[in-house]
Amino acid sequence: xxxxxxxxxxxxxxxxxxxxxxxxxxxxxxxxxxxxxxxxxxxxxxxxxxxxxxxxxxxxxxxxxxxxxxxxxxxxxxxxxxxxxxxxxxxxxxxxxxxxxxxxxxxxxxxxxxxxxxxxxxxxxxxxxxxxxxxxxxxxxxxxxxxxxxxxxxxxxxxxxxxxxxxxxxxxxxxxxxxxxxx
Numbered sequence: 001x002x003x004x005x006x007x008x009x010x011x012x013x014x015x016x017x018x019x020x021x022x023x024x025x026x027x028x029x030x031x032x033x034x035x036x037x038x039x040x041x042x043x044x045x046x047x048x049x050x051x052x053x054x055x056x057x058x059x060x061x062x063x064x065x066x067x068x069x070x071x072x073x074x075x076x077x078x079x080x081x082x083x084x085x086x087x088x089x090x091x092x093x094x095x096x097x098x099x100x101x102x103x104x105x106x107x108x109x110x111x112x113x114x115x116x117x118x119x120x121x122x123x124x125x126x127x128x129x130x131x132x133x134x135x136x137x138x139x140x141x142x143x144x145x146x147x148x149x150x151x152x153x154x155x156x157x158x159x160x161x162x163x164x165x166x167x168x169x170x171x172x173x174x175x176x177x178x179x180x181x182x183x
Contacts, residue, residue: 012045015057015061019038020034021132022128023035023038025127026124029112029116036072037072040072041064041065058134058138059142060142063141063143063144066143110165115127117160118160122156123157124143125139125153125154125157128143136151
């Protein structure tokens, strides 16, 4: 007979789909790593090594997933050739292609590739706001940064995505004209 799940287990079960999607983003579209990140996050939440920090449970969960992914990525980097790369022993190479099984058409593939090309923080804010539909304030809390910083990262990331997808960008000109003529 299985034990009756506690409140946290029921909440995690309810949010599992969203948690999985965020873990995939934080693991840079590597499915096995995303599963490991999610497993470690659930273990930390269920066995008291992490918990809600006053924010909503979803925001705390997403923040913990990001934290676990970053810790695992840092450890893997230092344990592999990445540690040697820091010391100039191994040359750098840029092969960050998304898993083709996760994207369905050319535009989605292009978007996934562009997302991987964004700096981590810009990618994370964009996915939380556009993908998870969190408010900017909740996204900032999940990432442990201020709302103003999150807004700047989101604007920068969105501009890079639009540019990469061929969307028309904002007109350039002097700042006075863009802000209603005030200087």
